[in-house]
Every structure is written in structure tokens, then in C-alpha cells.
Amino acid sequence: MSKGLPKRSEDYSLWYNELVKRADLAENSPVRGCMVIKPYGYSIWEKMQAELDRMFKETGHSNAYFPLFIPKSFLSKEASHVEGFAKECAVVTHYRLKNAEDGSGVIVDPEAKLEEELIIRPTSETVIWSTYKNWIQSYRDLPLLVNQWANVVRWEMRTRLFLRTTEFLWQEGHTAHATAEEAMSETVQMMNVYAQFAEEFMALPVVKGKKTANERFAGADETLCIEALMQDGKALQAGTSHFLGQNFAKAFEVKFATKEGGLEYVWGTSWGVSTRLMGALIMAHSDDNGLVLPPKLAPFQVVIVPIYRGEEELAMISVKAKEIMAELRKVGISVKYDDRDTQKPGWKFAEYEMKGVPVRIVLGPRDLENKTLEIARRDTLTKESFLWEEMPIAEKIEALLEEIQQQIYKKAFDFRKKNITEVNSWEEFKQVLEQKAGFLAAHWDGTSKTEDKIKELTKATIRCIPLDQVAEQGVCVYSGKPSSGRVLFAKAY
RNA sequence: CGGGGUGUAGCGUAGCCCGGUAUCGCGCCACAUUUGGGAUGUGGAGGUCGUAGGUUCGAAUCCUGCCACCCCGACCA
Structure with a gap:
């Protein structure tokens, strides 16, 4: 790994791309437009998933899983929906390969052509609504509140790691309701869940709003969204929540018997956020030294780096380091102790700065002697010396992480206000x-x-x-x- | 799909105009000295030069086809 990251002020795009790679978040795959999400990057996504999943469940939703493939005919059932997605669908036409006669490798077996082509889902409204038809008969079956964590494929012309990739990971909620009012309030509720997640966990201030007809989701009557501002002055749509009206119910004939004995189409919503949130997180807070992560989403919040010469010294330092780790873990703080002797301390400092670890604790012989620790925070790049006796270390770090979380939010908020x-x-x-x-x-x-x-x-x-x-x-x-x-x-x- | 460009070691590159079996840096491996902000020295490993063909005694270098990728534009829930 070479030193230095391109400067944001000189080339923002290059800075972003390099940062994603250097912080070990993701890299390009052999397939154009797709990415490999690396373990460190994926663990941030897992943190996001965990919080969102908890929030969905607290608002009454359950997870389910629908298939990756969608019969081509489904896409044409809702007119504006197909118009919106047709240009970017990947299509499966065959189900078998065979060895080429000339020995040049494998070829698609022309004998194995599918009767009806399958579309790799660009979103799941169609397959889900075709299923809901069977699940919903009566008002007693409503509301139906389902979420799915999945991957989708949209064949975009131009891709960028996390921000727009051909395949991406997301969650898509799909709900069905007896009345328009109820569906609308679900739509609003989920937008609020997204906004709360963005602000509280990602430390990302967002504007809640309504899309104009031009920007609305294909097949929706109303699209609500949260919009965030990136450091280069460009906006990023961070999440959307759609009021589908009765459009999909009508397209897939989903009716229910009302309490009064009538027969009506159900009202729907769908809402989603994707790995694009990773892009938002990266661009909103990071600086020319690398990633800056809000403590609430950092894979590990604290890293302890020992300074030592020789096994003996390391052993002594490790005793104290492990004691600190145990205390921090007791209050739910995630810690990594990096006692590798394959890298030097300076190298580790730079590495964890690049990766955005919120707090670094350095512990060396000098500290053992003086009963101190060096505590450095990533967001401000400041260091302080901490006396063991000053207060319990867990209390100190807990307060510091909270302060960092708030500070990062405030910085982003002030930036947006100015812009x-x-x-x-x-x-x-x-x-x-x-x-x-x-x-x-x-x-x-x-x-x-x-x-x-x-x-x-x-x-x-x-x-x-x-x-x-x-x-x-x-x-x-x-x-x-x-x-x-x-x-x-x-x-x- | 239009316009421009690039393919040489894991990464970044020199060499190409003017043909003679590939340069440098990072990284990697070993050993020693190092360890409080990206260590240093010595030694070492690693390349069908995108691909297929052509010209030639000889091709990374010249010619042709193909493939891939990048940038600009068009496109983008």
C-alpha cells in the first residue's frame, strides 16, 4: 500500500474511488459494473442491516424471500413499471452450457433455450404482487407487512463502486393495506424510519420530501424520499418510500373482501435502501486521510496498538491491554487489539486512520510507567494523554464515542446548512x-x-x-x- | 451507440517512433538491525508483453482482425 490519498479538493471522484479501495471496502470484479465487497466493507453493511432490520421489526414487519428470477411476462403487467425498468434488465435465455466441438471452451447449448425468458429482478414488485394475490382474500389478511433482504440487478451504463453498481444489495419492503390512508401512513412511516436511521446511526442529516412526477418510481402514485448532501455539493438519494396506490393490485388482480361484504383492490407500498448508503456514509464524513466512520456503524470502535521491544515488554503491555479490552467489552464497546509484530506502529496508525476506526488507544512502556494511555480520535485527529486513575476507562471511551458520533453529525449538518x-x-x-x-x-x-x-x-x-x-x-x-x-x-x- | 484513449510481474510504469528476448518503483520472500507516526541494509522470487494471425533470420516494438477496460457524450428510481 503506497502512501497518501488523492486530495478531495483536487479530484473528488478519484479520492472517492481510491478511498473505497484503500480502506478495504470494495473492489471491482471481473464483471463490468459489479463489485466485490470486502470483509471490512461488508461488516459495515452488516451493521447497517442489523439496525434497519431491528427498526423494521419494531414497526411490525417480517422478513421473507422471493426468487431472483422473474418471468418476462410479469414485467409487462404494470405499464409504467416496465417502461421504467425495461432498458436495464438482464435476461436469462438458456439453462445449459456444453463443450464446443472445436475444443475452444464452453458454449451456450442452443438446445437449451427457455420457453419464456427469465428476468433477473431489478426490483421485486411484480413477483411479490403475483404471490400476494394468493395470500390476500379478506380484510383479515391485511395489512401484510413484508420485507426482503436481497440482491438486484440493473444494467446501468455507467457504474461507480457502491453508488451505482450493476448488482447491488438492498432491502425492499412490500406492504398491502385495506385503505389508501393506511398505505399512505405506512409510506410516511418508512420514510421516517430511514431518516431516523440516517441521522442517528450514519450521522447523516437528510431532507425528507416528496418526489416530483418526473422523479417518481415507475408504478408509484407518490414517492417519498430522503436526500443527503455530499461534500462535493452533489445530492444523493439515500432512500425512497413509495405509495403504489392500487396500481400493482390492479395489475395482478389482488382483491380482498371488505368487512362490509364488498370486493376491493388492496393498496400497496414499497420502500428500499441499498448498499448505496455505503457510498453516502463514505462521502459524507471522510477526509484526505481516509475514512471517517460514525462509532455506531464502525466494525470496531476502538483499536489498541501496543508499543514494545521484545517479547517480554509485549507480554507486560498485553496484560494491561487485555484488562482495558475486557472493561470496554463489558459496556458493549467493540475493540480490536492489534499486537501483530509484522507491522510497525506508525504503519498501523496510518492503516486505522485510512479505515476510519473512531478511537485509537496506544499503550507503551512509557505509559505503564506513568500509568497513562494515549487516546486519539479519528474525526479530529487529536490525541490526549489519559491517566488511569482519572476515571474508569470504559466510562471515558463511552463518552468519547458518543461525542464523536454527535460531532460528526454536527459537522455534516453545518455543512449542509451552509449549502x-x-x-x-x-x-x-x-x-x-x-x-x-x-x-x-x-x-x-x-x-x-x-x-x-x-x-x-x-x-x-x-x-x-x-x-x-x-x-x-x-x-x-x-x-x-x-x-x-x-x-x-x-x-x- | 458516437468521439477519444489504454492494455507490459499482485499494483503503478519505462521501452514502441528507429525490431535483437524487458526498465524502474511499490508490494512479496529470507536474514539482520529496528519498533511512541507509513523503518533500514543485504540477498532473493516473480513476466506466454490483452489475444489471434501476418511481415521478418528475429516482434513488447511494424501490419491486420478480435477482446477487454478507461475517459467524454448519450442513458440513469
Whole structure:
């Protein structure tokens, strides 16, 4: 591993790509657009999964698993849905290979062509709704609250590690309800769950909002989202929650007998977050020295590095180190003791900085003598000397981790605050977008036409209509037509 | 799919114009000295030069086809 990471200020994209590789999070695979998520990166994803899964279950959802393959005919049942996904579907056409006659390797056996092609799921609405048809007959079967952890494939033209990959991991919730109101409140609830997760665990402030018709999910009547701002001033959609109306119920004939004896289509929702959250996490907090992880998602929160010469000294230091570890673990703090003698301390320091371990404890002979520890925090890169007698070490570190978690959030929050700019004219819009980027709070006339035109001219899109939008009379920055509130524009990932 | 570019050791590269069996750095292995911010020395291992063909006594180098990847654009829930 060579030294130094590219600087964010010089080449943000290069910095991101290098960081992902150098922090051991992921690497490109032999298949274009796919990635290998390495153990360290995957363990962050597992932490995210664990928290989200807990939150889903606390709100009454259960996990299930649906198949990877979807019959081609299913995709065409919901018109706008197929239109949205058709261009990026991977298709399975055969089920067998055979040795080439000329010995050149294996070829697809032309005899083994499938009667009906199978689509590798780009999302599971269709296969799930076709199943729900059999599960739902009466109002007593509702609501149906199911989540699935899975992989999906979308054949994107241009990919980037975590942010947009051909195959990605995600969770997709699919619920069915008796009334529109109930489905809508589920949609809102899940958006709130995502926002809470982002802010509390990822230390990532998000804007909750509603998508415009242009940006809405294919097949949804309403799409709610959480939008985050990255350090380069671009927005990242971090999670979406869709109100599907009765669209999929109608497409797959899912009706239920009401209490009153009628027969009605059910109301649906779907919601998801993906490994893209990893990208958000990386870009939101990290610096030119590497990854910065919020303690609540770090694979290990504390690393202890011993300084020693010779076995004897190491043995003495290890006694104290293990004592500290035991105390930290007792209060639920995850610790790694790195006593490898294959790497030098300086190398380890740099390594754990690159990997974003929130707290580093250094323990050497000098400390044993003075009854001290060196405690360094990753987010500020500051060090302090800690006296053993000052207070119990677990208490000290517990408080420090909490402080780091809050500090990281605050830093991201302040950054976002500085980068939401109110603009009131087209000139100002273009100028701010060009020079400052970030979110632009501007009036918009509510038409897709204007939205398209602005996108064409500036590449900025409406990220969302914020839920906390204040009613305010104004005129559209582009068309000059009347508007009753500001929406957020940004260039997006 | 349009425009441009690149394929040489695990990674990054020199050599190509002007043909003679491959350079350097990192990493890797061994030993010694080191260990409080990416150690140093000595020795060593590792390459069908993307691929198929052609020209030639001889090809990483020249020619042709193919493949892969990267950048820009188009595309992107």
C-alpha cells in the first residue's frame, strides 16, 4: 500500500474511488459494473442491516424471500413499471452450457433455450404482487407487512463502486393495506424510519420530501424520499418510500373482501435502501486521510496498538491491554487489539486512520510507567494523554464515542446548512449552481416541462419538495409563473 | 451507440517512433538491525508483453482482425 490519498479538493471522484479501495471496502470484479465487497466493507453493511432490520421489526414487519428470477411476462403487467425498468434488465435465455466441438471452451447449448425468458429482478414488485394475490382474500389478511433482504440487478451504463453498481444489495419492503390512508401512513412511516436511521446511526442529516412526477418510481402514485448532501455539493438519494396506490393490485388482480361484504383492490407500498448508503456514509464524513466512520456503524470502535521491544515488554503491555479490552467489552464497546509484530506502529496508525476506526488507544512502556494511555480520535485527529486513575476507562471511551458520533453529525449538518442556498432568479440559479453547488431552494411552477428544461440546461434536478416546505408566494426561477413554495434543486449522483 | 484513449510481474510504469528476448518503483520472500507516526541494509522470487494471425533470420516494438477496460457524450428510481 503506497502512501497518501488523492486530495478531495483536487479530484473528488478519484479520492472517492481510491478511498473505497484503500480502506478495504470494495473492489471491482471481473464483471463490468459489479463489485466485490470486502470483509471490512461488508461488516459495515452488516451493521447497517442489523439496525434497519431491528427498526423494521419494531414497526411490525417480517422478513421473507422471493426468487431472483422473474418471468418476462410479469414485467409487462404494470405499464409504467416496465417502461421504467425495461432498458436495464438482464435476461436469462438458456439453462445449459456444453463443450464446443472445436475444443475452444464452453458454449451456450442452443438446445437449451427457455420457453419464456427469465428476468433477473431489478426490483421485486411484480413477483411479490403475483404471490400476494394468493395470500390476500379478506380484510383479515391485511395489512401484510413484508420485507426482503436481497440482491438486484440493473444494467446501468455507467457504474461507480457502491453508488451505482450493476448488482447491488438492498432491502425492499412490500406492504398491502385495506385503505389508501393506511398505505399512505405506512409510506410516511418508512420514510421516517430511514431518516431516523440516517441521522442517528450514519450521522447523516437528510431532507425528507416528496418526489416530483418526473422523479417518481415507475408504478408509484407518490414517492417519498430522503436526500443527503455530499461534500462535493452533489445530492444523493439515500432512500425512497413509495405509495403504489392500487396500481400493482390492479395489475395482478389482488382483491380482498371488505368487512362490509364488498370486493376491493388492496393498496400497496414499497420502500428500499441499498448498499448505496455505503457510498453516502463514505462521502459524507471522510477526509484526505481516509475514512471517517460514525462509532455506531464502525466494525470496531476502538483499536489498541501496543508499543514494545521484545517479547517480554509485549507480554507486560498485553496484560494491561487485555484488562482495558475486557472493561470496554463489558459496556458493549467493540475493540480490536492489534499486537501483530509484522507491522510497525506508525504503519498501523496510518492503516486505522485510512479505515476510519473512531478511537485509537496506544499503550507503551512509557505509559505503564506513568500509568497513562494515549487516546486519539479519528474525526479530529487529536490525541490526549489519559491517566488511569482519572476515571474508569470504559466510562471515558463511552463518552468519547458518543461525542464523536454527535460531532460528526454536527459537522455534516453545518455543512449542509451552509449549502442550502435560496435563489430567486435564473441568473442567480445558474451562478450558485456553478460556483457553490449544494441544494438550491427555488420557486418552481409545478410543471414537468420546466423541470425538464432546467435539467437540460443545467443538469440540476428537483431532488424533492421538502415536507417542511413553508407556504410562500413567489415566481418560478425559470418560467416566471406563480409558485407557492420552494423546492430543492441539485445536481445528483 | 458516437468521439477519444489504454492494455507490459499482485499494483503503478519505462521501452514502441528507429525490431535483437524487458526498465524502474511499490508490494512479496529470507536474514539482520529496528519498533511512541507509513523503518533500514543485504540477498532473493516473480513476466506466454490483452489475444489471434501476418511481415521478418528475429516482434513488447511494424501490419491486420478480435477482446477487454478507461475517459467524454448519450442513458440513469
